């Protein structure tokens with residue numbers, strides 16, 4: 308099983324949009340587990356479910372197993388562990404390594420080809436638990452100055468996590484989102500990211516497509532659409548590029 312964590316501490320940078328489309332796209336290639344680790348529950352909504360009030364992925368921090376939170380077949384080949392809506396990470400003092408130990412104890416890797424994790428826009432125990440199990444980290448960013456700053460902050464978080472737990476560094480790729488090549492600032496921000504972090508880390512950009520916002524109403528990611536759209540095309544290419552890196 309390959310685990311892909313979608314992460315950026317900056318809010319509104321298309322983490323959830325990327326997570327649900329990558330998860331649903333990968334589900335055409337193998338069995339996928341989607342973990343909605345953001346209590347906002349937007350990834351759950353994105354695949355046609357609701358964040359739970361009783362049992363969700365965050366319940367593992369309260370002693371539940373990961374498997375008992377699964378909602379199988381939310382779409383073909385896609386299992387969801389929904390967000391636990393009211394989970395408060397700050398009520399717990401030590402949450403280190405919980406997700407990693409659940410993966411191991413429940414042999415999650417034997418049941419899925421891919422695990423995709425949507426994370427909250429914060430640097431807390433939830434994000435740290437996610438980074439601990441990452442084979443790959445995708446950092447979506449809106450190409451503005453603060454977007455570029457946030458990529459740097461996220462890169463440091465990934466390095467720090469690997470150092471803390473003494474594990475190999477996950478493969479990090481940077482995904483420009485809501486990119487418009489006609490906007491000078493977008494082009495310049497992309498150039499800065501290339502210079503600062505290396506061209507090889509960059510995935511091809513995702514353009515603006517209102518269908519990517521509308522998909523949350525139907526609970527069906529546009530990558531599953533019958534009709535081809537720009538957003539669908541961009542995320543399909545993103546998945547192909549990502550698979551080459553895994």
Ligand SMILES: Nc1ncnc2c1ncn2[C@@H]1O[C@H](COP(=O)(O)OP(=O)(O)OP(=O)(O)O)[C@@H](O)[C@H]1O
Nearest residue numbers: 318319320321322323324428485514515516519520
């Ligand atoms: N390529 C795109 N084109 C148009 N709208 C987009 C695109 N990507 C994302 N959006 C919209 O931008 C908003 C933010 O996206 P999303 O919720 O995926 O970000 P996020 O990083 O998960 O946010 P948060 O930090 O709150 O978790 C949403 O309304 C989403 O529908």
Ligand SMILES: [Mg+2]
Nearest residue numbers: 322323345349
């Ligand atoms: Mg989100």
